Amino acid sequence: MTDDRTPSTEAGTTAAEPSPWNLPNALTVLRILLVPVFVWLVLRHGGDDTASRWWAWGVFAGAIITDRIDGDLARAKGLVTTFGKVADPIADKALTGAGFITLSMIDEIPWWVTVIILARELGITALRFWVIRHGIMPASRGGKIKTFLQALAIGLFVMPLHTFPLEDLFRLLAGGVLLAALVVTIATGVDYVVKALKLRTTSDRARMKRDRKAAGGH
Template sequence: MDPASPAIPTTGPSAWNIANYLTVFRLFLVPVFGWLLLVDAGASAAYRWAAFGVFAVAMLTDRIDGDLARSRNLVTNFGKVVDPIADKALVTMALVGLSAIGEVWWWVTIVVLVREWGITAVRFWVIRHGVMAAGRGGKVKTLLQTFGIGFFLWPRSTLPLPHLWDALAWGLLGAAVVVTVVTGVDYLVQALRLRQTSERAVRKRAERAERAQQRAAREGRPQS
């Protein structure tokens, strides 16, 4: 019998897994959704319903890939970074498209997108210190955005009581804007704290202190 092989250290789940495949699939749906929404400047009821269908499928994959990643231990740094990017790309396409066809005020789109992509930039800013996963507030924000945008996508000409649906859509989107701003500030605070308290930050401070002591010793200065 061959001698037992040494244990191979585990390195975590591979980035090539079903949860991440769904995330990438959601990214590919973004241009399809955008094209369907903008056909005839959003005036075609059939294309609007098709756009809503693609949007719904994309958001469903967001829920499924997260559940799969957690239940099957498939959480990876790739997924933590790309999943929110896919979500933001879809929301960006939806809000820009709805603003372009005159159904959502541009200032709402700008506020939401500045926060969304600003936080994405912050995630990359602190990625050497750790990965910032989505928190509970971010999930509430995503839920409000999803339903608010979803109601805006429904063609009003095919609905009874269109003004009621407009009020519901604006109510959800307005709540989403508030939560979006609040959670954005919270993420920024977390990022600043992470850069101060991460293992990398602590190690860097220790290295700087050691170098300062060595310089002081070479120069014959008393050490503090």
């Protein structure tokens, strides 16, 4: 059973933040370093090299696994750091963004799909900064489903489907997952916008601002 209270060393004092030099952060950095390797493998020989595509799939799958491990490990061992909080989402977006862009470059995924997904990701990141003085918008369950579907779609399209005996069937499956990822991406984006607007009007900061304005009006 975990205890979510802030750890303390003495009464009235809080423990120092763990050192950023730890295994979870190392896995996060590894994930960032794997992005250019993944991109190179996907684009090698114009995306037509079967062995490179399978290696790219392996690198992507390994990077996705580290995403799950580093978060669980950091929380379980009390190794959550400011660096990790900042670097982890950057690593995630760099990996998935690189996946969509490179797959569009080799004509596996339409560019308009990639543009919509990247615009949503960048827009929500900007939105979080816009409301940060009013509070933090945590990742929703829909956001986690979105991330899973995006990663699954990328993984399917990275595989050299042109070598599969049932290529049309696998492309239909990959296309269905991509469509689901796109729908959830848009839906969760709209949900975040609604939550951000509500937060800016219902937060303690917004309420105090209204109270000061009302007091000044009298």
